[in-house]
Amino acid sequence: MEDSKALTSVFETVIDAIVIIDSKGTMVRVNQAGAKLFGYDQDEMLGRNVSMVMPEPDHSRHDGYLRNYIQTGDAKIIGIGREVTALRKDGTKFPVRLAVSKVYIDNQLYFTGILHDLTKIKEAERKILELNHELEEKVHERTRELSEVVNRLLDTNQKLKYEVEERAKVQSALLHNERELKIALEKEKELNELKTRFVSMASHEFRTPLSTILSSASLINRYTDAEQQERREKHISKIKNSVAHLTNLLNDFLSISKIEEGKLRLHQEPIEINAFCKDIIEEISLNVKDGQHVHCTLLPEPAVLRFDKTMIRTILYNLLSNASKYSAESTVIELKVGVEDEHLELTVLDEGIGIPESEQKHLFDRFFRATNAGSIQGTGLGLHIVKRYVDLIGGNITFTSRQFKGSAFNVKLPLQHGEG
Numbered sequence: 339m340e341d342s343k344a345l346t347s348v349f350e351t352v353i354d355a356i357v358i359i360d361s362k363g364t365m366v367r368v369n370q371a372g373a374k375l376f377g378y379d380q381d382e383m384l385g386r387n388v389s390m391v392m393p394e395p396d397h398s399r400h401d402g403y404l405r406n407y408i409q410t411g412d413a414k415i416i417g418i419g420r421e422v423t424a425l426r427k428d429g430t431k432f433p434v435r436l437a438v439s440k441v442y443i444d445n446q447l448y449f450t451g452i453l454h455d456l457t458k459i460k461e462a463e464r465k466i467l468e469l470n471h472e473l474e475e476k477v478h479e480r481t482r483e484l485s486e487v488v489n490r491l492l493d494t495n496q497k498l499k500y501e502v503e504e505r506a507k508v509q510s511a512l513l514h515n516e517r518e519l520k521i522a523l524e525k526e527k528e529l530n531e532l533k534t535r536f537v538s539m540a541s542h543e544f545r546t547p548l549s550t551i552l553s554s555a556s557l558i559n560r561y562t563d564a565e566q567q568e569r570r571e572k573h574i575s576k577i578k579n580s581v582a583h584l585t586n587l588l589n590d591f592l593s594i595s596k597i598e599e600g601k602l603r604l605h606q607e608p609i610e611i612n613a614f615c616k617d618i619i620e621e622i623s624l625n626v627k628d629g630q631h632v633h634c635t636l637l638p639e640p641a642v643l644r645f646d647k648t649m650i651r652t653i654l655y656n657l658l659s660n661a662s663k664y665s666a667e668s669t670v671i672e673l674k675v676g677v678e679d680e681h682l683e684l685t686v687l688d689e690g691i692g693i694p695e696s697e698q699k700h701l702f703d704r705f706f707r708a709t710n711a712g713s714i715q716g717t718g719l720g721l722h723i724v725k726r727y728v729d730l731i732g733g734n735i736t737f738t739s740r741q742f743k744g745s746a747f748n749v750k751l752p753l754q755h756g757e758g
């Protein structure tokens with residue numbers, strides 16, 4: 339092969355290795371970078387089969403690759419850059435990026451291979467993987483520490499001891515961990531914000547019912563006479579209501595935790611929807627305000643539908659409970675059940691305080707409570723959970739509301755028929 343001096347100069351000074359072989363795999367030209375890459379002198383490589391710089395199994399198979407391409411034109415690497423393993427003179431293997439092209443010179447077929455050493459790149463990738471692993475370990479450790487802090491907070495709230503001091507410590511720990519985890523994962527940032535807001539809200543929401551339970555339990559001990567039974571029952575009722583409130587709080591937090599961790603899965607089962615709604619109305623009727631009445635319009639005929647019973651119950655119970663909570667005594671709460679366009683439609687209407695128009699866009703946000711809620715108990719999680727459950731089922735929820743005129747919530751869920 340004859341080249342001009344200029345082309346030879348370019349060939350010899352190219353940074354990447356260049357190896358030219360004939361149709362039999364014999365190396366006919368190797369530039370200085372190529373000889374240096376493989377640890378040979380140029381003369382040691384010229385005239386020898388290119389398989390000498392290939393480890394097994396490519397070393398034994400290379401000639402077969404060439405014959406197959408020449409006979410069939412089926413290219414495994416020609417015209418396609420790819421990463422391969424090469425072999426140095428000293429027997430060490432190393433990664434290279436290989437691009438092969440073919441050329442005819444004087445009716446003779448030749449193949450030009452341009453090789454770029456990937457050793458440093460691979461080493462950098464390895465170090466990056468190690469650093470990522472170390473980062474994941476640190477995030478895992480910080481998450482464990484954060485979990486321990488939250489558990490200590492829950493224990494403190496339950497025992498009602500050293501509340502102010504412990505709350506300050508936990509808030510400080512949560513904020514400290516949040517600053518560290520912001521660098522690691524954006525996901526952890528969101529979880530930290532959730533738990534920080536939990537500290538502020540939970541300390542108040544847990545304290546009130548626990549104080550009621552303690553005071554009522556103490557007063558019951560004083561009413562020992564038979565004629566004081568009515569007073570005893572009054573305080574027992576307060577204890578039951580407070581325990582129910584605490585249970586609902588814990589269920590809300592458990593639901594939020596499962597949603598955020600992606601652990602919720604649909605468990606569909608057959609439900610006779612009319613009977614199911616009646617059971618929920620009977621349950622909610624025990625806890626509504628004095629004189630309040632829940633009126634229900636059911637399907638004209640019994641219907642068995644497949645839904646996640648827990649999610650449907652939570653959706654209905656929250657909507658009906660809110661309707662009672664934010665409505666005055668002796669008002670009517672209405673539940674309408676219907677089927678339309680292959681959707682189960684649930685509508686809850688009340689005559690309550692309504693939602694200020696300027697705040698309605700935040701209604702389904704986590705921990706949001708309208709400014710007109712005042713001292714009415716609530717965590718701001720109920721409607722957020724309802725919205726997340728509706729989304730998981732594949733439905734949608736809408737509402738209309740006017741302040742001092744009441745609200746109407748409409749839930750549409752894709753219909754699933756079935757008997758079992």
